[in-house]
Structure formats: C-alpha cells, structure tokens
Amino acid sequence: xxxxxxxxxxxxxxxxxxxxxxxxxxxxxxxxxxxxxxxxxxxxxxxxxxxxxxxxxxxxxxxxxxxxxxxxxxxxxxxxxxxxxxxxxxxxxxxxxxxxxxxxxxxxxxxxxxxxxxxxxxxxxxxxxxxxxxxxxxxxxxxxxxxxxxxxxxxxxxxxxxxxxxxxxxxxxxxxxxxxxxxxxxxxxxxxxxxxxxxxxxxxxxxxxxxxxxxxxxxxxxxxxxxxxxxxxxxxxxxxxxxxxxxxxxxxxxxxxxxxxxxxxxxxxxxxxxxxxxxxxxxxxxxxxxx
Amino acid sequence: xxxxxxxxxxxxxxxxxxxxxxxxxxxxxxxxxxxxxxxxxxxxxxxxxxxxxxxxxxxxxxxxxxxxxxxxxxxxxxxxxxxxxxxxxxxxxxxxxxxxxxxxxxxxxxxxxxxxxxxxxxxxxxxxxxxxxxxxxxxxxxxxxxxxxxxxxxxxxxxxxxxxxxxxxxxxxxxxxxxxxxxxxxxxxxxxxxxxxxxxxxxxxxxxxxxxxxxxxxxxxxxxxxxxxxxxxxxxxxxxxxxxxxxxxxxxxxxxxxxxxxxxxxxxxxxxxxxxxxxxxxxxxxxxxxx
DNA sequence: CAGGGTGCCTGACAAAAGTCAGGCAATATC
DNA sequence: GATATTGCCTGACTTTTGTCAGGCACCCTG
Numbered sequence: 230x231x232x233x234x235x236x237x238x239x240x241x242x243x244x245x246x247x248x249x250x251x252x253x254x255x256x257x258x259x260x261x262x263x264x265x266x267x268x269x270x271x272x273x274x275x276x277x278x279x280x281x282x283x284x285x286x287x288x289x290x291x292x293x294x295x296x297x298x299x300x301x302x303x304x305x306x307x308x309x310x311x312x313x314x315x316x317x318x319x320x321x322x323x324x325x326x327x328x329x330x331x332x333x334x335x336x337x338x339x340x341x342x343x344x345x346x347x348x349x350x351x352x353x354x355x356x357x358x359x360x361x362x363x364x365x366x367x368x369x370x371x372x373x374x375x376x377x378x379x380x381x382x383x384x385x386x387x388x389x390x391x392x393x394x395x396x397x398x399x400x401x402x403x404x405x406x407x408x409x410x411x412x413x414x415x416x417x418x419x420x421x422x423x424x425x426x427x428x429x430x431x432x433x434x435x436x437x438x439x440x441x442x443x444x445x446x447x448x449x450x451x452x453x454x455x456x457x458x459x460x461x462x463x464x465x466x467x468x469x470x471x472x473x474x475x476x477x478x479x480x481x482x483x484x485x486x487x488x489x490x491x492x493x494x495x496x497x498x499x500x501x502x503x504x505x506x507x508x509x510x511x512x513x514x515x516x517x518x519x520x
Numbered sequence: 521x522x523x524x525x526x527x528x529x530x531x532x533x534x535x536x537x538x539x540x541x542x543x544x545x546x547x548x549x550x551x552x553x554x555x556x557x558x559x560x561x562x563x564x565x566x567x568x569x570x571x572x573x574x575x576x577x578x579x580x581x582x583x584x585x586x587x588x589x590x591x592x593x594x595x596x597x598x599x600x601x602x603x604x605x606x607x608x609x610x611x612x613x614x615x616x617x618x619x620x621x622x623x624x625x626x627x628x629x630x631x632x633x634x635x636x637x638x639x640x641x642x643x644x645x646x647x648x649x650x651x652x653x654x655x656x657x658x659x660x661x662x663x664x665x666x667x668x669x670x671x672x673x674x675x676x677x678x679x680x681x682x683x684x685x686x687x688x689x690x691x692x693x694x695x696x697x698x699x700x701x702x703x704x705x706x707x708x709x710x711x712x713x714x715x716x717x718x719x720x721x722x723x724x725x726x727x728x729x730x731x732x733x734x735x736x737x738x739x740x741x742x743x744x745x746x747x748x749x750x751x752x753x754x755x756x757x758x759x760x761x762x763x764x765x766x767x768x769x770x771x772x773x774x775x776x777x778x779x780x781x782x783x784x785x786x787x788x789x790x791x792x793x794x795x796x797x798x799x800x801x802x803x804x805x806x807x808x809x810x811x
Numbered sequence: 812c813a814g815g816g817t818g819c820c821t822g823a824c825a826a827a828a829g830t831c832a833g834g835c836a837a838t839a840t841c
Numbered sequence: 842g843a844t845a846t847t848g849c850c851t852g853a854c855t856t857t858t859g860t861c862a863g864g865c866a867c868c869c870t871g
Contacts, residue, residue, distance in 0.1 A: 234636055234642060240653060241650070247657065289858090316867045357651040359532070428534065570848080580831090581848075582851075585850055608848060
C-alpha cells in the first residue's frame, strides 16, 4: 500500500466527514436533536418493532424508551403492544409524524439533488459513489429472498437485460428468450434472491422450478460497483441452499460465451458443461450441477 | 434529476455515514471524547492559533477553553501567549502530545489501508474516492501560492508530465523541454499556485518570469477528478492577478494540439493565437494575452 | 400454575457538549 | 490617555446522550 494511496483515502474521509456535517443538517434541520430524528427516520423507513429499532440504531433500552416517549408527546408516533406478543411494542407514525418524516425526506432529497446538479458529469459521479459505497460496506451485504415483482428485483433485471443487449453481438430481447413465469421463481417452485447493501440491490439470482427433474439458475447478475468481490459466489451458494431446502437435487443453467467471466466462474465453482438442453436462441454454453 | 439518481446519492450518504461511525472509532479509539480528540488533531495538523482552531472546529470560546485546559492537564499541549498579540494564544504539542497524535494518525492510516486492501481494484476505488471527494467539497477549494519545491507541487508536476507522456504522440521528456528555473516561478519574478481541497492538491499553474518583456504561463494542470468544473478558469484568473500584482503586462503560453481541451479553453478565455515564440520541441500552439 | 426468561419502562446518575453573561488583560482608535 | 474592541477565560447553567439497577407485565416451559 503506497503512502499516496493512504493519503488519498484519508483525504476522502476528511471530505466526506465534513459533508456528513451537512448531511446532519438534513437530520438536524428541523430543530430536533439527532436521537429523536434517527428514531423517527427508522420508523418512517418501515421499522416498527421497538426492539428492532433499538438493535438497528444501537440504542440502550432506557434511552430508546425516552426517545419514543418524546416523539409520542410531540404527537408524531403512537406505540402499541404487538399483537403476537404483548411484551413487544410496535411504533407507528401518526399523520403528523408522516408529514414530519416527509419533510426530512425532502431535505435529504434536496441535498442529494444539489450535489448531483452542480456536477458536470452526474452519471460518472453516481458510478463513483456506487463503487465507494459498495467498497465501504460490502461486509454488510444481506442476501434475501424477494418476489420477482419487487421493484428492486425489476430494476436489477432491467439493468441485466440492458447489459446483455450491449454485450451480445446480436443484442438481446427478453421477449424472445425463455422468460420464466414469475411463479416459477417463487416458493414452492423456485426462488428469487436479492443482494442488498444499504438499501440498494447490488446483485440478484433466480431459481426457476421446472417439471423436468431439475431446476434452472437464471438471471445471475452483479452490479458493476460490486464486481470481483465474490458476490456471485455468495449468491450461488445461497441459491444452492434454497434449492436444497426445496428438495431440488439437480441444477442447470445456460449462459453465453460473450460473457467469459460468467463461463469461467461456473467452470471454477463445480459446474459441469453439458450439451444444449433447451432451444432458447441466446445461450450457447450449458452447465449442470448435482447438489 | 431522476429519482433513481437521488436514491443512489442517498444510498451513498447512508453508506458513508455508517462508515464515518467507524472513522470516529479512530477518533474515539484512544479513550478520549470526541471534543478533545478533534482539538488534538487540529493542533497536530499545524493549527496553533487558538482562534483559528475554534473557527475551524466551530467551537464556542468557552468550550474551546475548557478542552484546551483538559489537554494541558493531560500534559499533551502547552498554550502560550502569541508573540505578536498577547491577547491571542497559541497551542503547541508537547512530546507526549506528539506521540499521542501519532497514535491517532496510525489508527487512521490503518483504517484507510484496510479499506483499500480488501478491494479487488484499489486504483479504481481511489479514483472514485477522489471524484466524490472533489465533487462534495469543490466550493472549499483554496488557491494558494507555494514554492515549486513544495512536495504537493512536485506531485502535481509529476502527474502532469506523466499525462503529457501518454498523450503526446512522441511522448514527453521534461529534460528536453524548457523547464523553468524554480526561482523564475517564485516571487518576485513569478509565482506557482496550487489549488488545494481537503489537503490534497487538485490543480496547479505556474507564472514564469522572463527578461523579454512578458511572463509565461506554464504547467497549468487540473486533476482528473476536478475536470470540467471550472477550476482551470479559477487558476488562470488567479495567475493573472499574480501577474498584475508583479507589474507584468503581457502573458504568453505554449501548448500542444494533442491537448484540444486546453487549446479550446485558451481560445475561449481571451487569449490570442500568435506565432511560435520559442524553440521548445513539444509545443505547436502559442498564445498571448495583454492584461 | 410456578418459575424463569423476555421486553419495555422508570428513576437515578454521569459524562459530554453546548450556551451565555460577565470579567480581565492586551490592543486598537480616536 | 480615555474609550472601545478583541481574545480568551471562568462560572453557572441546560440539553443531549449514555448507563445501570430494579420493576412490572407478559410469555414459555414443564
């Protein structure tokens, strides 16, 4: 590691730390201390179980209790006993709370938009921010099953198709390909997994159930910002676990020699090349793996 | 501004904010509260004037006074009256303070190095961090005169020469070019300006005095992360101000048609193309400007 | 239904950070 | 040389955040 590289990294930290002061302005800009603002933000983002919020924000139980009380006194949240377990409590925004949350969101959006709009090349800046964010937090990546209809899943697939269209010599039109029915990629026939980091999907993989004695792995994609970090391996291991849990013993997949990094990855990770097993126009390489 | 772009920017903020928690671990990792640690850090980085530190850290005068007293009690700093103005005070690290500061530096270096070393492509990550840091803080850019021997100036020049070597069809060897004597680019004959952001040089420009009735503008360079943001314009205006202050009425410069963005920039900003005025082997376009 | 565990609340503190009014000495201004 | 200003200090606060022990209601287990 050169001294220069460390100096540049630390310069980045300095820049970002002072910018986080400005970011806090979107947290502090409404005359509320950081603690209550963070709790409000967490609730607004869908966390309701008090214990979950506490774990997420790493707050002491006593402090959490008082912060919630404060928000209740302001009329922003209501706290009720959870239905399934009356010891647990569940927080939820009142209409006033929702309005207040929306104001915080607007502040954050404004700030994000300000940064982007004063830059001469926003797309390059976004790509750089994605790369940095993924590098900083990669360990926090969570792999979770979602319905294919989840908007984040759809966004991944759209990017994936766009990339195939650019990389296949003849382009790519998903409607000509054997597009799996959504319910083939949902339990109990299959699964669709999303790799999520800081709320953004950075990869996906589908498991498509068939009636032919095997399941197919489809739509394995990793965001450019997360490549070469081993995410495909995590996704494939998770897909194999899903398959085992569904009682599937054989997996197949197809890919294209225009994607050499994918072909190499499957070769390296225990897949065996087999003859063509479908008549999809796009793939030209076929693999199988027994679990 | 698309919604997606804002979401990506905000995701970056989230990622970086939680990483700043980790950064604070390098500030808090030595059992000292944030306040005193920040003051120690500021003094270690060369700030000594108490009022300057206060302005930089945005601290109340009372709080600042107490923090300094705490560091004095720990034996880490000594505070003395300033020589020029006995109302002002000046803080300076004791040997123990220097050792403590070095420990903080080591923690920060370790953290920077950890981020880089776990990434598959550190140079790409560094470039992304540079781009983001420059975008976030561009308004804070300071243009300051330095001796050409300043290590930051030398680093800029080395990068500049490297870039010329890549872009000139026949390469670039500074020893074959008319490399100005250092003292031609220092007062009273000339100047060398550095654009500094968060402690890192992101651009430079030299003013080389001659005995021929004009001064030359040399070594105008902007870091890749800061291009297209108008920095060259700021630098040139500052160079012109320096020239006027030195009583110089005519500026000349040479450049190369392999650098079309530079040629275009000079054409747009009031320079007149003139015939070749030197026998340097590299340039093929020549400009003049009267102040 | 007794006993142990869990989730949240309360009270009592303590540390850290921030605020404000006044005070003192040095300096600038007229 | 009187007067105002500046830079820092001190004391006396408040707010925010964090910590800890105990308590109560609820849940699970046998």
